[in-house]
Amino acid sequence: MTPLLGRVHAAMFARSFAIQGSWNFRTLIGTGFAFVLLPALRAIYRDSPDQLAAAVERHSQIFNSHPYVAGIAVGAVARLEAEHADPDVIDRFKSAVRGSLGGLGDRLVWAGWRPVCALLALGLVFAGAPWWAGAAFFLASYNVGHIALRAWSFRLGLEHGRYVGERLRRSHIAEAQRALAGAGAFALGLVLPMAMSGGLVGARPMPAWVLAAGTAGVLLGLRFGNALRTPVLFALAGFALLGLLIGALR
Numbered sequence: 001m002t003p004l005l006g007r008v009h010a011a012m013f014a015r016s017f018a019i020q021g022s023w024n025f026r027t028l029i030g031t032g033f034a035f036v037l038l039p040a041l042r043a044i045y046r047d048s049p050d051q052l053a054a055a056v057e058r059h060s061q062i063f064n065s066h067p068y069v070a071g072i073a074v075g076a077v078a079r080l081e082a083e084h085a086d087p088d089v090i091d092r093f094k095s096a097v098r099g100s101l102g103g104l105g106d107r108l109v110w111a112g113w114r115p116v117c118a119l120l121a122l123g124l125v126f127a128g129a130p131w132w133a134g135a136a137f138f139l140a141s142y143n144v145g146h147i148a149l150r151a152w153s154f155r156l157g158l159e160h161g162r163y164v165g166e167r168l169r170r171s172h173i174a175e176a177q178r179a180l181a182g183a184g185a186f187a188l189g190l191v192l193p194m195a196m197s198g199g200l201v202g203a204r205p206m207p208a209w210v211l212a213a214g215t216a217g218v219l220l221g222l223r224f225g226n227a228l229r230t231p232v233l234f235a236l237a238g239f240a241l242l243g244l245l246i247g248a249l250r
Contacts, residue, residue: 011039012074013154020067027062033074034059040078058087064098066105068149073097075157076164083161093162100165104173109146112180117142119187126191 019032034056041059045052065073073094080090121138125131160167 008039008043009154009158012036012078013071013151015039016067016071016074016150016154019070027060028064029067029070030063031060033063033070036070036074037078037081040081044081055081055087058091061091063094065101066109068109068146069101069105069153071150071154072101072157072164072168075154075159076161077157079158079161085162089162097165107177108173108180109149112177112184113145113149114142116180116184116187117145119184119191123187123191 015036015038019029019036022031022035023029024031037059038056041052041055045055059077063073076097077090077094080093117138120141121134124137125134156167156171157164
């Protein structure tokens with residue numbers, strides 16, 4: 001097995017932030033996948049230019065995944081290539097994981113982490129914090145979470161290779177998704193009455209009905225949040241439209 005050095009891993013992880021840079025309708029993020037994998041391929045096939053070219057061509061074919069968890073596939077494929085696994089086995093592995101990784105990232109990030117961060121940032125603003133504090137909170141919290149997810153995904157793929165699917169099933173991803181659904185419902189129940197009261201509630205005594213509605217929303221969110229079929233992001237969009245309507249009628 002050809003060892004993959006630490007600097008190779010660092011180069012791959014840095015490149016993973018640009019995996020969507022060459023997105024197209026023919027290969028989706030396939031060329032980006034090959035771009036991220038290239039440092040490992042160069043280390044593995046450094047004495048065989050023909051094999052390197054063939055490997056780059058193979059990995060430039062169609063592939064799709066959520067960009068934040070694509071590192072699971074990239075890391076696993078890098079390990080398979082280092083173990084000189086059969087190219088057909090590697091292609092079957094990529095075909096098997098690409099759909100599940102797309103759905104995993106969509107539920108975990110687009111329908112979970114991102115709206116939770118946005119709702120909490122809005123809550124800060126409605127509570128009286130300046131707008132820039134809410135924006136800074138969103139950018140800091142969202143990016144800390146998304147970079148941590150990228151790093152965890154890449155390490156998981158490198159460590160477990162072709163068995164990464166089994167290891168992923170034993171992880172706490174499902175619990176994290178349920179926790180984010182509950183947190184999103186909690187934050188939505190907290191922010192909605194604050195917004196309907198006119199926002200910036202910290203500048204004056206909060207009306208009793210706002211406290212009551214917020215408490216009810218929080219409790220309902222905690223109880224039924226995980227059973228919601230509508231993503232929190234859609235609820236947030238509806239709440240934003242409602243706020244615009246209330247503002248226009250004043």
